[in-house]
Amino acid sequence: MLPIFSSYEFDSRFYDEIFKTNNEVREVYKTLFNLFSKYDVNDFANLNDKAKDAFFNQGITFQVYGDKETKEKIFPFDLFPRIIGNNEWLEIEKGALQRSKALNLFLWDVYHDQKIIKQDIVPIDLISSSANFLKEMVGFNPPGGIYNHISGTDLIKHKDGNYYVLEDNIRCPSGVSYVIGNREALKRTLFGVFNHYKSYNVSDYGQNLLDIIESVKPKGVDMPKCVVLTPGVYNSAYYEHSFLARQMGVELVEGRDLFIENDFVYMKTIKGLERVDVIYRRVDDAFIDPDAFNKDSVLGVKGLFKSYLKGKICLVNAPGTGVADDKAIYTYMPEIIKYYLDEEPILSNVHTYHCSRPDEFKYVLENIDKLVIKPVDESGGYGISIGNRLTKEEIEKVRTTIKQNPRKYIAQPIMSLSTHATYIEEENSFEPRHVDLRTFTLLGKDKDFVLKGGLSRVALKRGNLVVNSSQGGGSKDTWVLKK
Template sequence: MENLGNQIFSSYQRNPDLFDEIFDKDGSVKDVYKTLFDLYGGHSIQDYVRLNEKAKSSFFNQGITFQVYGEKEAKEKIFPFDLFPRIIDTNEWDIIEQGSIQRSRALNLFLWDIYHDKKILKQGIVPLELISSSDNYLHQMIGVNPPGGIYNHISGIDVIKHTDGDYYVLEDNIRCPSGVSYVICNRTALKRALFGVFNHYQTHTVTNYAENLLDLLETTKPKGVDIPNTVVITPGMYNSAFYEHSYLAKTMGVELVEGRDLFVENDFVYMKTIQGPERVDVIYRRIDDQFIDPLEFRPDSALGVPGLFAAYKKGNVTLANAPGTGVADDKAVYTYMPEIIKYYLDEKPIIKNVHTYHCSRPDELKYVLEHIPELVIKPVDEAGGYGISIGNRLSKDEIEKVKKQISEAPRKYVAQPIMSLSVHPTYIDQNESFEQRHIDLRTFTVLGKDREFVLKGGLTRVALKKGNLIVNSSQGGGSKDTWVLKE
């Protein structure tokens, strides 16, 4: 067996200024990776190229794709996947898991409060103006009691490791967080290509997500329902995450529906079937708020169900996630997460926030405009990495353009220091070699009535372009299988 260092890693260049997940500062392999490092040593780079192609074929044959929306057209792409997995040991995972649960619980309590008593706003801990000016705050949700008291049934928390070795939360995603199907498919693809490596590690499964999701969603069923009927609603096959919608419906064993498959009668929701109408009790929705009901929101929406929101307000159907949750994953609200956690849970954040400047504050706006080359500028309500500007990559003209955008609409932007995400050896196709690439981790937390579940793995996303810090698939990113080790 040839040594991996002389084969796959022979051209790996390590930048000692970056936090490498596999190598210590002195260049030695970290203990948790040693076995994996040696196992991969049995393959030449040519073997690896072949295995990589096999994995890509597996993704293509399963239809694991996503849409990238450009200025002129949308393109469907195979989700890029790297065969060299990321490993997280038990102690580190405990921090990530508990931190994700803490944030999800606090966000749920925050949402209940701002749609009911508004105590945190009245006491000035979170500014009223911040919430009232959010496009995602739905006045229709004021006073509505979601079944089971849950708003953010599914939360996607994006976590990074900085050069100091500590974890930080980059952002919270609680509208329709996507990517969990890729977690499961990454594991399947890696097992098919390199099954032998799994015999050497005790790794938590990721294939139990769908059954846990269904189980916890059902705990938030409407009152008076014994055995709830659950469906997944999708905007349709042209949506960028349609593969995920169909995958989750199939693995949960529930129907995948579009708006036209449902109707409302006497404030109850029904599904059209060849046997006749069938009542629906829980809807895992992958349609944005404004499109779920043309009678209540956008009248031109052909994606939603007329009367659905009235049924929801009466407690006759559960919508997951609840309408109006987007106000809490506003990147401006993120700046108050330490205060939100303290207020509702009386705890310190388990995982730190990245220091964030909100441009609606005059002193912080002034600082941001003067220090753009040192900052990452983010729109507060965009997802998928769209609209982000990384200051040290901008030309003088681009900096001036960003300044103008911020100055014209300060409420719409936040800024953060440029965080150096940790790096992980990643196979780069065009160079046929392993190179350092920046990574993050999206964890998936599911809240049910009185219990929760965190998928022991999450989605490790990789910025495939050299030096790039934006990991989103829509911006050219890929992913890795994430192994959480058992004790």
């Protein structure tokens, strides 16, 4: 029988996380590589089926929205884990926490004194033109002074061996349920491999999340009642909503389960009404309250935003955080970190062109074939154009789209995402595939936490640089090693 790495093709154009050269395995992977090399292709195919069954039995799924239909799929999972050494992780962790703290201070400033704008560090037009800036939040002090309680930082490892931040996600960052699900599936399928490495646990995320959201309870509340608010079963991340509610031991509710009375929020239960103090909402700003925002919304609760402004409820993350989630603001992150923390960024940005700047707009239009074009307000990999994959006609179409609304687009060089050995079912063998990493940071009133592990997303299609599950990507378990 053929060993599972027999057809692996080392590509020196990219940073391969397993191999230094075509034949030399990196030190941290040697034990794992030897363990996996004992399997032949048929054995591993059976193990892969077992892992898929584990995901199916756990109900780990996501929704893919297409032009004609919506499909629910099992989240693709690769059995070969990604390993991050302790020293390497410490830099990632410090950098992610630094960015989250700086963004929280930026949000406070934007909704209060706007000093960073008055000092011409961040232009006012980027704030005023952002669809995610909520004028209703101006002057409001969120409980504990926290806006972005939960942040997701997306990183890539470039061919120079260094990590770069692709974007910051602070509206409703998703994916942490798959981090924990990946670990459980791998334990059930290949439990023995864990005996050879000392890695950090990831199952403590739920308790830390509960601690964080309880820390920002409204004034006068001793034992806060917390819930997770979901748009419902048809949302793409519904599995995660229900998973996190179970992890924290709190109720999962929809808007119809809640109502407002005397500005307090109450939940309908089989035992009667119960007051709610903190809502971890997975509903976008526009839909949380039809009285305050989209009047046609059936996902939110009438009067919820008024209750929030009166200090009767805490919303996690705070409404209006999306103004800092804007990819145009990302271009100013080095300045934001320096301004608020008086520190140099620990993690570097990918060089980014914003099309609202005339000189950069001109450069982007002339070099689309060398760039990745991204809308500033989309997520899930939607709306991205990778220049060297486009035809002349497609390039011209992208150029026209940018011209129509330059504020909406940024551009970045086509980065060489690192590759990682990944099992490809169709080939029944391991092949290099591009990966990124999403870390999860929690900020509370008196506590912060970075999950020691993250969501390593894999572009399962050969040569593809878009790793999002909505675009056909999968994921790996991510081990952060102890010293």
